[in-house]
Amino acid sequence: MAEPLHCLIVGGGPAGLTAAIYLARFHLDILVVDDGKGRAESIPCTHNHAGYPDGISGKELVRLMREQAQRYGARIERDYVTRLDQTENGFCATWGSGSVETKTVLLATGVKNRRPPMDEELHDEALQRGLIRYCPICDGFEVTDKNVGVIGSDSRGVAEAIFLRSYTPHVTLIAPDTALKVTEEDKLRLKDAGIECVDGPAQAVAISDKCIVVDTAEGHYTFDSVYPALGSDTHTQLAEQLGARLSEQGCIGVDARQRTSVPGLYAAGDVVIGLDQISHAMGEGGVAATTIRNDLAKEQPLLR
Incomplete structure (x- = not known):
C-alpha cells in the first residue's frame, strides 16, 4: 500500500495554496483538493493586496499561486471532498473520483456569501x-x-x-x-x-x-x-464529521498555531473567524503549514 500523504489540503484559495507552497518547499508529500468554487476567484480586482499597485483579479492571483505551488511539487486535484474519517495512522479523505490516506489535514474550505x-x-x-x-x-x-x-x-x-x-x-x-x-x-x-x-x-x-x-x-x-450584508455560510461540514470544536460564530475553532481540537487536523482562512481578507488568509496558511511541519517532525525528525 502507498505511504500516506504528509498533508491533505482541502481548499485551493489563498490560505490553502499558501500552505501548499510552504509544505512543498518543506519537501513534504502533499495534495490539494479543490472544487474550483472558492470565493477568491470571483473577485474582479483587489487593490489592497500588497505588491500589486494596479490591482489583481482573484482568478489571476489564485492561478499564480497554484502555479507556484506546483513548481515545487504540490499536486492539485479538482474535486469536492465529501467525507473525512480518522484512521489508525491519521485520516482518510473521500471524494468523487477517489480517496487518500494522510497523516494530517488542513481545512481551508472558506465561506460562501449569501x-x-x-x-x-x-x-x-x-x-x-x-x-x-x-x-x-x-x-x-x-x-x-x-x-x-x-x-x-x-x-x-x-x-x-x-x-x-x-x-x-x-x-x-x-x-x-x-x-x-x-x-x-x-x-x-x-x-x-x-x-x-x-x-x-x-x-x-x-x-x-x-x-x-x-x-x-x-x-x-x-x-x-x-x-x-446578508452574512455567509461557513464550510465546516468536514470538521463537524470529525467532531472538531466550532466557535460561537460557527467557524472552526483553532489555537494560535491553527490546530483544531482534533489532533492532526488544522484549519486556516475564512473558515476560521478572521478578517475575511486575502492577506490574512495567506498568513494563517503560512502559520498552519509551519505548525504541520513541526508537529510531524516530532514523530519523524528527518522528514526527507
Whole structure:
C-alpha cells in the first residue's frame, strides 16, 4: 500500500495554496483538493493586496499561486471532498473520483456569501462590474462619494452601512425582507450618520451600463453599487464529521498555531473567524503549514 500523504489540503484559495507552497518547499508529500468554487476567484480586482499597485483579479492571483505551488511539487486535484474519517495512522479523505490516506489535514474550505435574490447570471455580471460588492474593507475606497445601497438588517446591516458612511455621504440601508430590524440605539446611530433607511422586501431587479436598481416596497432605488450584508455560510461540514470544536460564530475553532481540537487536523482562512481578507488568509496558511511541519517532525525528525 502507498505511504500516506504528509498533508491533505482541502481548499485551493489563498490560505490553502499558501500552505501548499510552504509544505512543498518543506519537501513534504502533499495534495490539494479543490472544487474550483472558492470565493477568491470571483473577485474582479483587489487593490489592497500588497505588491500589486494596479490591482489583481482573484482568478489571476489564485492561478499564480497554484502555479507556484506546483513548481515545487504540490499536486492539485479538482474535486469536492465529501467525507473525512480518522484512521489508525491519521485520516482518510473521500471524494468523487477517489480517496487518500494522510497523516494530517488542513481545512481551508472558506465561506460562501449569501446572495440577494436575483438571477445567478445577472448577479455574476453585476459582481464583475462592481455593481455588487461584498467587502467594504477591500473595496470601500472604490465607492468614495458614490451612491451606495446596503441590503441588510439588524446589527450586521447597520455596521456595514455605518462603515461605508466613512467613504461616502450617500448610503441607504434597505431591509432584505420586510421592515428593518434595528434597535432604538441603532436607529439613532443611523440618523446621526445621515443614512436613509428603507423597508423591504428588497430585490435587485436590473442593471444598466452604470447602475443597479433595487425594487422595494417603497419604490425603486438606483445605486452605483450595492453591498449585500446578508452574512455567509461557513464550510465546516468536514470538521463537524470529525467532531472538531466550532466557535460561537460557527467557524472552526483553532489555537494560535491553527490546530483544531482534533489532533492532526488544522484549519486556516475564512473558515476560521478572521478578517475575511486575502492577506490574512495567506498568513494563517503560512502559520498552519509551519505548525504541520513541526508537529510531524516530532514523530519523524528527518522528514526527507
